[in-house]
Amino acid sequence: MTRALVLRAGRLSLRASGRAVVVDAILACVLLGCVTLALMLGSRVLSPGEVLAALAPGADATDRLVVLEWRAPRALAAALFGACLGLSGAIFQSLTRNPLGSPDVIGLSAGSYTGVVCVLSLGGAGYLALATGAVVGGLATALTVYLLAFRRGMHGFRLIIVGIAISAMLSSVNRWFSVKADLDVALQVAVWGAGTLNNVEWLPLSYSAMAALALVLVLPAAGRRMRQLELGDDTAGMLGLSVERTKILLVVLGTALTAVVTAITGPVAFIALAAPQIARRLTGHGSVDLTGAALTGAVLLSTSDLIAQHAISGVVLPVGAVTVCLGGGYLVWLLVRESKNS
Template sequence: MHRRTVLVTATLVAATLILAVISLVLRGAGVSPSEAFAVLIGDHGGFAATVVLKWRLPRVVAALVIGAALAVAGAIFQSLTRNPLGSPDVIGFNTGAYTGALVVMLAGFGSFVATATGAMTGGMVAAAAVYLLSLRSGSTGLRMVVVGLGISAMLAAVNRWLIRAAELDASMAIATWGAGTLNGLRWPHVVPGVIALLALIVVAGCLARRLDLFDMGDEAAHGLGLPLRSTQLSLLVVGVGLTACSTALVGPISFVALAAPHIARALTRGSRVSLAPVAATGALILVAADLAAQRLFAPTQLPVGVVTVTIGGIYLVTLLAREARR
């Protein structure tokens, strides 16, 4: 990486860690900031340790890893589509993963493994539909985005029907989870999801060189010996896996995958950006959004997806207007 990229990544990581510590030590649940900080340095136990280490820390860890995972997924899909709008929450993969998880949960299988399997299946089915329909015209760029928007709208309608058809208690719980929330996360739920996401991020890092070649265009990449179809399939599976595991853990969260690659690219001032600053940007966005979701209307905690989708709507309109002017 270039020196500016290293400096930007280090700055993003430092800012993210500062926000993470703030999230852990803020006043709340009968614990003062001094008591919470004492827990972090190992000088306090009891109820304060339960609040900080068993209630708050899993939430912060999940926000860090999921934010990084969604950002990497966004970078992968924007590279595959060669379109700034090519993120999983725009082209339907996020919605497909939600549909799969929703079907599994309504069938009575509420474990993380079952939900993750359903989310992965739904995401892969949506991805296969978008990919195959895009190939019919010989293009996987703008057409993939347009087809993905159509698939996403169809699946969103199916999701609403499923929620309305469910029993009242189940539909209310699933609707809350469907807004994308980190509320109530505990270590038994976080650990398997974080391990799976970290493994997929490592795989994405191993494919980063192919991603750079793919950004050069089909002809140039093929001339340099890159197998296009297998590379597209590998990147697609990894991107859908990152999206599906994140959705299985906390529900669908919008905006992060769309915005993080753009913000990282602007900060590093490069036409292409490595995955390290992208992942750091995604982690920072989600930790900041979750902190806002917890504190804006305290003691009521909002789903973090409400915060990200509000900001994301404004960002998406701005991005569309800028692309239209170009």
């Protein structure tokens, strides 16, 4: 029997298994280690003590510049965006009740990508313009997929099939934009579309962090509704849940979490797909585990970014190229495992 921990603060209470708490604590420590390594490694290698000294007032100007201005935004962005993707994947996998139900697969990442490509093609620039394009593109795609998949209710398998078709169409549109656009715009779209954390700066990162914080504040209520939905639509309805309205709200929430990332990094594959499933296996949760998914996603993207920066000497790869390679192997393993179980 799994021991459970119950934390209470006034009328609020949180129940978690002992195993989940231990695993989440380990993941948090691993994440802290990844962020520390990201601050230490580079053309100028620093020790942990030098990193801490650079964060203190009166630090060496060069070390402070390297740590705070060059490395810290990228390291924190990897952790934040990995967490957002992990949460988004958990929402959609719970909604579709399918391990393939992630924003990558059902077309939402491609929709956000299309929105940003349209903005770039029209001459837009800056974080706010790209963020607007990502949000509008993602929500428009989510609405299209939802309406096409809706038949007396929204069913997970139909949503995935429709999403795959929409994703293929949008990928063709994105390639067409790249071919028809001016050379400078096409190069910008190609670099951004690879999924990259290069040149992440404090100002757009702060905007993304505020948007992510606002979305995270909704997650406790969303988590309770997701657990009710996992009991089945009929049972959830009997418990007083407005099923279709809840599904729409969850789609909007998951899409917004994806758009927060896509606006800065471009489409980053694999994280949203793998993080929730890995978290479930680590924590032993049979239902949705938002905390574990967020921490796992943060660790996966932070690790991938370390590989992208330092795997090849003198070459900084787009982080999306690393996650695609890892994701391909994971997807093959997942498909083989699911076929054996069936």
